[in-house]
Amino acid sequence: MNLTRYGENGLRIKFGDTINIGTHEEVRRCYFFLKALHLPDIIDITPAFTACLIHFDTRKTSYTKLAELLSEMETDMASVAVPEPGVHEIAVRYGGVHGLDMSFVCAHCGLTEDEVVSIHTAELYTVFTVGFIPGFPYLGVLDRRLNCPRLETPRVRVPKGSVGIAQRQTGIYPFQSPGGWKIIGQTEAGLFNDKKEPYSLMQIGDKVRFIKE
Amino acid sequence: MHTLVVDQGRYGQSAIGVPPSAALDRFACAAANWLTGNDASSPALEVIGSGLVLRFDIETACAITGAKVKAFLDDREVKPWTTFMVSKGATLNVMEVLEGFRYYLSFSGIMAVDKVMGSYTTNLECGFGGYRGQALVAGDRIEITESGLADIRIVPQKYIPRMHPPHKLRVVEGPEAHYFSEDSLKAMFQKHLQNLYTVSNNSNRTGIRLTGEPLVFREGVEKSIISEGIMPGTIQIPGDGQPIIMLYERTIGGYTRVAIVTRADQDLLAHLKPSDDVILEMVSLEEAERLWFEKREKLSHIDAF
Numbered sequence: 001m002n003l004t005r006y007g008e009n010g011l012r013i014k015f016g017d018t019i020n021i022g023t024h025e026e027v028r029r030c031y032f033f034l035k036a037l038h039l040p041d042i043i044d045i046t047p048a049f050t051a052c053l054i055h056f057d058t059r060k061t062s063y064t065k066l067a068e069l070l071s072e073m074e075t076d077m078a079s080v081a082v083p084e085p086g087v088h089e090i091a092v093r094y095g096g097v098h099g100l101d102m103s104f105v106c107a108h109c110g111l112t113e114d115e116v117v118s119i120h121t122a123e124l125y126t127v128f129t130v131g132f133i134p135g136f137p138y139l140g141v142l143d144r145r146l147n148c149p150r151l152e153t154p155r156v157r158v159p160k161g162s163v164g165i166a167q168r169q170t171g172i173y174p175f176q177s178p179g180g181w182k183i184i185g186q187t188e189a190g191l192f193n194d195k196k197e198p199y200s201l202m203q204i205g206d207k208v209r210f211i212k213e
Numbered sequence: 214m215h216t217l218v219v220d221q222g223r224y225g226q227s228a229i230g231v232p233p234s235a236a237l238d239r240f241a242c243a244a245a246n247w248l249t250g251n252d253a254s255s256p257a258l259e260v261i262g263s264g265l266v267l268r269f270d271i272e273t274a275c276a277i278t279g280a281k282v283k284a285f286l287d288d289r290e291v292k293p294w295t296t297f298m299v300s301k302g303a304t305l306n307v308m309e310v311l312e313g314f315r316y317y318l319s320f321s322g323i324m325a326v327d328k329v330m331g332s333y334t335t336n337l338e339c340g341f342g343g344y345r346g347q348a349l350v351a352g353d354r355i356e357i358t359e360s361g362l363a364d365i366r367i368v369p370q371k372y373i374p375r376m377h378p379p380h381k382l383r384v385v386e387g388p389e390a391h392y393f394s395e396d397s398l399k400a401m402f403q404k405h406l407q408n409l410y411t412v413s414n415n416s417n418r419t420g421i422r423l424t425g426e427p428l429v430f431r432e433g434v435e436k437s438i439i440s441e442g443i444m445p446g447t448i449q450i451p452g453d454g455q456p457i458i459m460l461y462e463r464t465i466g467g468y469t470r471v472a473i474v475t476r477a478d479q480d481l482l483a484h485l486k487p488s489d490d491v492i493l494e495m496v497s498l499e500e501a502e503r504l505w506f507e508k509r510e511k512l513s514h515i516d517a518f
Binding site: 009010012017045049052055129131132134200204 | 388
């Protein structure tokens with residue numbers, strides 16, 4: 001297991017260097033395994049594309065102790081059953097006032113709006129990670145024909161429900177927030193509810209399909 | 214002026230992107246609660262700027278910690294870092310902030326504010342927790358139940374940190390420290406060689422931007438990473454080489470992580486205000502652990518951590 005230290009109270013478990021489904025499956029398995037253990041030593045776990053970050057409690061454990069414990073559990077981790085991913089269909093209004101950057105995307109990719117929509121709705125995407133704000137799913141892998149750069153200067157405010165694309169990823173903004181992705185549409189689906197569990201509609205590993213509304 | 218309900222932080226939901234949104238000076242926040250006889254995990258108010266006026270409709274005990282302020286209860290000046298009693302109908306007036314940036318107010322009793330995912334702290338961006346997920350504005354009322362008069366407590370002067378610029382922040386190496394040239398790392402972090410940085414106006418509760426001599430990427434390295442989890446206090450370096458110190462509002466990030474502010478110095482981040490000077494200094498992990506242990510030992514009797 002590739003364990004490295006991150007500051008005084010962080011431990012990273014790295015599974016790879018590129019974004020791919022195999023690495024993602026390992027991150028996901030690791031996350032659900034650790035979560036189910038309910039170790040009091042662990043304050044928080046952040047799974048992402050290639051690594052799991054563990055924020056540990058230095059009053060209860062140390063980097064060395066935790067690293068040892070994790071190494072001992074490596075075999076158990078490999079054989080753990082992970083939950084079935086949730087599947088979500090997200091209705092989107094594409095283009096026009098709903099997709100501020102649709103005309104840029106069409107021009108950049110050399111496609112018509114209908115083509116962009118049909119490519120974006122064709123794929124069954126995987127949630128690689130959820131963050132940087134609550135409930136924001138990083139979805140992949142986006143068809144290479146829609147590969148667009150991020151905005152040079154991020155917008156201060158991207159409207160709630162915006163569906164964006166950036167390089168080989170697509171995502172949904174659950175809240176009005178700053179953001180640098182190219183916006184092609186808008187959904188009314190609720191992605192985050194702070195009042196009741198499950199707080200986030202999506203979690204790591206879920207599958208998502210966009211439907212043109 | 215800006216007033217928020219905060220606490221020690223919202224933990225356990227990082228996997229769905231929920232950040233800690235903790236009080237930026239966690240020691241001051243916990244100390245304010247200790248002074249009023251509350252649990253360290255209780256909510257408190259975090260305030261930037263003078264001009265805060267609070268009218269009390271109940272009798273309670275109150276305390277102000279964090280930034281050094283000049284404050285009056287009716288016409289009597291109150292001592293910061295010390296419990297004071299408030300009678301029904303009294304008005305507290307914070308006239309001036311003398312040193313530091315953020316100050317904390319605690320009231321004996323239970324503040325009737327929103328507890329979301331185990332924490333009272335406000336996630337301002339998403340609008341949940343604390344006072345309806347928002348900053349307080351004139352005319353808002355917070356109910357306090359089970360308020361009572363606490364014993365008078367005092368945080369001894371020797372435990373009150375210095376908040377005057379220039380601020381020295383000790384840091385430890387981050388996961389991508391090797392992405393940068395040796396010379397520019399020395400110029401940013403090495404004792405006696407390091408440059409001075411200035412806190413930019415463009416700083417907020419998510420991150421503190423510093424401006425100064427940019428850090429130089431080694432030839433051929435990527436200037437960003439595949440997004441990964443970030444720890445509070447991480448110093449990220451975007452493409453322009455200017456450092457951003459991440460606070461408690463993001464769970465993952467795609468910028469390179471050159472260093473992490475030591476835990477012993479993280480509370481000081483609450484007091485970095487625009488145009489303050491900052492010196493960064495690299496220390497070993499062992500040194501960082503020792504500093505944190507020392508800080509906790511020193512403060513253990515006030516039960517804050």
